[in-house]
Amino acid sequence: MARKNKRIGIFDSGFGGLHVTRYITQALPDYEYVYLGDTARAPYGDRPQETIYEYTKQAVDFLFAKNCGIVIIACNTASSDALRTIQQEYGAKKKVLGVLIPAAEEAVERTKNRRVGVIATTGTVASEKFVRELEKLDPSVRVFQNACPLLVPLVEAGRQNSPEADALLKRYLAPLLRNRIDTLILGCTHYGILERKIRKIIGPDIVIVSEARVVPRKLKQYLKKHAEIEETLRRKPGAHLYSTDRTDNFRTLGSKFFGRPIRVEKATL
Numbered sequence: 001m002a003r004k005n006k007r008i009g010i011f012d013s014g015f016g017g018l019h020v021t022r023y024i025t026q027a028l029p030d031y032e033y034v035y036l037g038d039t040a041r042a043p044y045g046d047r048p049q050e051t052i053y054e055y056t057k058q059a060v061d062f063l064f065a066k067n068c069g070i071v072i073i074a075c076n077t078a079s080s081d082a083l084r085t086i087q088q089e090y091g092a093k094k095k096v097l098g099v100l101i102p103a104a105e106e107a108v109e110r111t112k113n114r115r116v117g118v119i120a121t122t123g124t125v126a127s128e129k130f131v132r133e134l135e136k137l138d139p140s141v142r143v144f145q146n147a148c149p150l151l152v153p154l155v156e157a158g159r160q161n162s163p164e165a166d167a168l169l170k171r172y173l174a175p176l177l178r179n180r181i182d183t184l185i186l187g188c189t190h191y192g193i194l195e196r197k198i199r200k201i202i203g204p205d206i207v208i209v210s211e212a213r214v215v216p217r218k219l220k221q222y223l224k225k226h227a228e229i230e231e232t233l234r235r236k237p238g239a240h241l242y243s244t245d246r247t248d249n250f251r252t253l254g255s256k257f258f259g260r261p262i263r264v265e266k267a268t269l
């Protein structure tokens with residue numbers, strides 16, 4: 001019998017990943033979670049690939065050292081630039097999952113005209129990971145990406161409800177709308193918080209693929225299929241949150257993403 005003492009680890013460059021964590025913990029409330037936000041070094045979005053890999057590896061090691069039986073990289077930029085190499089290095093022993101493939105699978109299932117849009121950070125767009133994953137799943141799909149470098153700083157400054165946010169979103173979404181996409185992937189942790197505004201701009205007919213909805217569902221399915229992991233997980237509801245930077249800032253902004261007040265501890269990587 002496996003000892004049920006493992007936790008589920010979730011990593012993001014900052015506190016944006018608390019949005020998907022909120023929905024993961026709602027969908028799978030019985031487990032114990034450890035969340036790490038590398039706020040001291042965020043944003044990752046414009047950093048070179050080697051740096052993102054280094055940082056992500058340190059973060060994933062931190063989570064395994066905290067007795068996690070599985071780690072989810074909630075950050076799209078880290079999923080794009082570091083996940084594959086980390087998975088190869090760790091092999092089957094230490095299970096690390098990302099957020100891109102679940103989102104890509106959902107988009108391919110939902111699109112009717114085979115024209116899928118992706119908005120994400122500069123790093124994620126440059127990696128072309130979404131394009132490759134979508135085309136692997138269905139070679140007939142055409143992918144239209146747009147990098148939105150100003151959205152993360154805007155959300156982090158708490159200006160997601162400003163007229164500036166509307167103007168930026170209109171500008172970033174216009175080329176995708178011109179390309180007649182019928183499905184849009186929100187390929188960044190921070191964009192879920194802008195979903196209502198995005199919906200207003202793109203109208204009611206385009207499917208929005210939100211990782212906050214897709215990832216909890218896919219994780220549930222994954223754990224059902226992988227009893228060898230699920231059986232090691234401790235049933236002890238709760239989430240321990242860590243940040244690599246000032247915890248007061250993380251607490252204030254993170255509470256918005258998590259949907260309720262949070263307590264956070266300082267982590268050193």
Ligand code: DGL
Nearest residue numbers: 013043044045076077189
């Ligand atoms: N977490 C990042 C992502 O999902 C956004 C913030 C950053 O650039 O670090 O791509």
